[in-house]
Amino acid sequence: MKRFITLILVNVASLWLIDRVMRTMYIGSANTLFLIAFILVILNATLKPLMKLVFLPLTFFSFGLFSLIINAAVLSIAFSFAHGSYMMGFHTAIIASILLSIVNAAINSYLE
Incomplete structure (x- = not known):
């Protein structure tokens, strides 16, 4: 349970930061962010x-680059x-x- 809450809080911090950086993405409130x-x-x-x-x-034949598409699809579904x-758009x-992967990795490395 503690790991689940930590994952949510790391994603909240990452999404908030990315929302501030990117103009093509919008999160209206703190409730929506959570x-x-x-x-x-x-x-x-x-x-x-x-x-x-x-x-x-x-994914194998694209040398792992198709995993970027999978990550983007999951993020789009969450939104x-x-x-x-x-x-x-999907490019956003x-x-x-x-950016979410980079920020999550930075926050997780700081927490450990």
Whole structure:
């Protein structure tokens, strides 16, 4: 349970920072921010491994670059569940997922 809450809080901090940096992404309120982070943790634990398994051959032949598309799709799905937030296009989701990975890794390395 503690790990689950830590993951949510790390995603909240990362999403808040990315929202401040990117103009093509908008999160309306703190409640929406926490909801997106919660949904993102759930999707990363359930849907993302399934998508990686299904698209394993495509990921293999693209030398792992297709995993960027999977990450962007999961982020877009999380945003679609939260009212009061939006992303302008799939290219924004790709850039945001790259930034989210970098910021999450930095925060997790600081916490450990």
